Amino acid sequence: MPHPSQPATSLMERKRRLVEQRIIAAADELFSANGFENVSVTDIAARADVGRTTFFRYFGDKTEVVFAREREVLDSVATLAADGLGAALTTTEAVELLRPVVLEICDRVTTDDAEYERHSRLLALHPELQARAALKAQQIADMLTGALSSSGTEERIAMLAANIALACYQTGLRHAATAGALTDETRAAFEAALMLGRR
Amino acid sequence: MPHPSQPATSLMERKRRLVEQRIIAAADELFSANGFENVSVTDIAARADVGRTTFFRYFGDKTEVVFAREREVLDSVATLAADGLGAALTTTEAVELLRPVVLEICDRVTTDDAEYERHSRLLALHPELQARAALKAQQIADMLTGALSSSGTEERIAMLAANIALACYQTGLRHAATAGALTDETRAAFEAALMLGRR
Numbered sequence: 001m002p003h004p005s006q007p008a009t010s011l012m013e014r015k016r017r018l019v020e021q022r023i024i025a026a027a028d029e030l031f032s033a034n035g036f037e038n039v040s041v042t043d044i045a046a047r048a049d050v051g052r053t054t055f056f057r058y059f060g061d062k063t064e065v066v067f068a069r070e071r072e073v074l075d076s077v078a079t080l081a082a083d084g085l086g087a088a089l090t091t092t093e094a095v096e097l098l099r100p101v102v103l104e105i106c107d108r109v110t111t112d113d114a115e116y117e118r119h120s121r122l123l124a125l126h127p128e129l130q131a132r133a134a135l136k137a138q139q140i141a142d143m144l145t146g147a148l149s150s151s152g153t154e155e156r157i158a159m160l161a162a163n164i165a166l167a168c169y170q171t172g173l174r175h176a177a178t179a180g181a182l183t184d185e186t187r188a189a190f191e192a193a194l195m196l197g198r199r
Numbered sequence: 200m201p202h203p204s205q206p207a208t209s210l211m212e213r214k215r216r217l218v219e220q221r222i223i224a225a226a227d228e229l230f231s232a233n234g235f236e237n238v239s240v241t242d243i244a245a246r247a248d249v250g251r252t253t254f255f256r257y258f259g260d261k262t263e264v265v266f267a268r269e270r271e272v273l274d275s276v277a278t279l280a281a282d283g284l285g286a287a288l289t290t291t292e293a294v295e296l297l298r299p300v301v302l303e304i305c306d307r308v309t310t311d312d313a314e315y316e317r318h319s320r321l322l323a324l325h326p327e328l329q330a331r332a333a334l335k336a337q338q339i340a341d342m343l344t345g346a347l348s349s350s351g352t353e354e355r356i357a358m359l360a361a362n363i364a365l366a367c368y369q370t371g372l373r374h375a376a377t378a379g380a381l382t383d384e385t386r387a388a389f390e391a392a393l394m395l396g397r398r
Contacts, residue, residue, distance in 0.1 A: 091391050127334070134333035135326070138369070159373055160388050163366035164395070170337070171359045189359050192290050196363070196395040 020058050023048045027065040028118060036126055063132055066122060070136045073105050077143045087152030094153055094161030098144055099190050102165050106172065106183040116179035141166040168193055219257050222247045226264040227317060235325055262331055265321060269335045272304050276342045286351030293352055293360030297343055298389050301364050305382040315378035340365040367392055
């Protein structure tokens, strides 16, 4: 199984992470208390005790804060891509290379049950956030494609495999009633997908 | 292969379609000439020679006009769902039931080469439109899930199959350099997906 990169631990990096976490926590509290549409960047910055300029060094807008976790996931997929995944000769092999990566992503996005459920509730209420989530998912598939093809897998095989891996993840996401179920549901989807050609 | 429903042809319906087409054509021209971000609903309504109120009877906002074709696709998938797709006992059977439906969708979204290419160019320029496109694609997968499960396919099988069908469509979309290639590229992706698990 590919090994995720160690987090950078320089003093500046630690400080950067603390500020980021403070902004995320402030936004989470305000979104839950007042509703996403009634919270401004100014509100979030004030609650996190940072200036608006600082806020915008970390996030493009308030929607980006909602997807902070997905951004981390994209970063870790990028790290995996840099490490190399190995070359697959068939779509089956490529899906098998991606399976542990996607299950690792499932584990990461569900480390905090309460956060996962707040996130799901927020998305259920806001179609524009669902659109952003769908785009992030597609970006993850694109990065998985890149990770495979930069390791020597033919681009056509890489792209189909990455989109099938995304299909398994989306299926897991829809069936997981709780954060804890996501990894198992996604694993079951991979098992079913990898039986497609067998009768 | 499932048969798409015949368009309604009452006088009112024909008139409705003409107005809708006029709005779409006006928006297309203005987006191409001035850029998506510089065109307002008022501009589009004026060019189409309708009032703003009429515009909003047809479209929720200017972004919806960009996805008018996808909305038609969603409508035709809904019609298929109402007709029933047949019950599948395995994910493989379910993917095979969806294949002709998705290939039919490919044919429909590529009937007008120039329109397809304008649409692709517009999306490439605007991340917020890419997000909306990703959401529409996910909605199509949800409707395909519904079409299968209302025909008696187990929901878990239906959802995985629909997402795999979407994976094939997305792969086709990325590989099709021209509108004409979409159906063939998507068909090739289905063939590869239906070989998964064979070595």
